[in-house]
Amino acid sequence: MTCTEFLARMTDYFDGTIAKELEAEVRQHMCECSHCEVVVNTTRQTIEIYRDTDVYELSTDTRERLIANIMSKCRGKGCA
Ligand SMILES: [Zn+2]
Secondary structure (H helix, E strand, O other), X not given: OOHHHHHHHHHHHHHOOOOHHHHHHHHHHHHHOHHHXXXXXXXXXXXXXXXXXXXXXXXXXXXXXXXXXXXXXXXXXXXX
């Protein structure tokens, strides 16, 4: 799984709507890719912050910022 594929599936992973076999791939990518691990941790923290304030959905803006950030980090490392 590439970072691009990972990021495309991350929302489903957090929503719990991801297919079982894809979930395994997502977890494996997280273990292997420190960049995406950071994104996941940041996203999880963001979700938890918003959950406390009853704003559960991660805004498109926040998600796009996260994805842009990770893509720029991955670029040049041959992982995206
Ligand atoms: Zn990655």
